Amino acid sequence: MFDAESVPRAFQDALAFVLPVDCAGCSTPDTALCETCRAALAPRPRALETDVDAPVYAGLPFDGVAARVMRGLKEEGRTALARALAPALAAALARLPGDPDVPPWIVPVPTSRASMRRRGYRVADLIARRAGFVPRHPLRLARQPADQRGLTADERRVNVVGSMAARRAAGRRVVVIDDVSTTGATLGEAVRALREAGADVVGGAVVAATPLRAGGGASFGGPWGEASETHG
Template sequence: MRRAAAQALALLLPVACGGCGLHGAALCDSCRAALTPAVARHDVAGMAVWSGLSFTGPRARVVRALKERGRTDLARALAPALRAALRAGVTGSARRIVVVPVPTSREAMRRRGYRVPELVARRAGVRGARLLAASRTTGDQRALGREARARNAAGSLRALRAAAGLDVVIVDDVLTTGATLAEARRALEAAGARVVGAAVVAYTPLRSENGRSPV
């Protein structure tokens, strides 16, 4: 009966799996299983960054669907990965930790209409504090290599005065070179915050030979 009901609903509201494109389900069983958190630790300029997934296969396609195709329904499926990464990042801390999402650029906000890191954090049951803001416009990172990303991100963020004295964990969607996270850390520490680490939904394990990023 459940299968019949799902098939009837699919006829009225066509939907495809965000991970493989299979019609009839927002996320098929196989792709849902691929989103099971596998926490890993990374180093970005001496800062510990924890990821919940690798940005590969169906996991990458689900993240892309959320970021580029308006599939906000998939944020809930990605939430466990971010939640697991956050738990790993704050384990052992006796002080209150404030979660600070990386801000979305104006261009991306106009295009999407929502902030990806904040959305996934909310679905994970975490309320982020908007303590970071853009201080200048940056170019599209997707076609840039490591050094170009660092130059593009440098000086692009500022932190609010309210960040002073806080212990914070930075949250973003995907870790590629770490340029954005490093810039977020610089801005927060310049405002007097103590950055204890960062957490991301997914990390990019490999880069193509031409140095371009897949996101």
């Protein structure tokens, strides 16, 4: 798969002539991500108030440019965009408590087989690697939950209960990561599974999170405004 970020910026205009692209954030032609949209992805980390029994931070609100760029990465196969989203994940991780001399494992929530077949890559893993982290994979899906889209916060929590299991995590300090969080239900299930396996879960971090919406959802330690899109 072509990755524009692997090519020096000086050659991207020429490549755009051969392989034309539009900005993932605003559809400006002949650029993968314009400077205005890059600026809009500057990290704005916030603490999330969720039911997760651990501190959770998000690097950006899942809204506007961030939501469109994430969709480009997840649904359109534009893997180069992971590099632009990586600083938001790094900023969220930096807010978590810990000993810098003993870094925790960075553990993404597991990806379903169907999503992996469709995309060919794991979104949270890819962003973490672009941020300079090495993901670990003690988590696995014990069962496939139903699609979360359209579910209330309570329904999401019930839907994911018992859906994950962990192994070879006993005694490890762990941070759970994901690309987007809506209610924190998926992160909460990951924390449960890891703790049952003996891990010391430091907290959770996501690239982006949806601001509080009618019908239930996570709330934030700082004002991010209303979300214009939702995450499944």
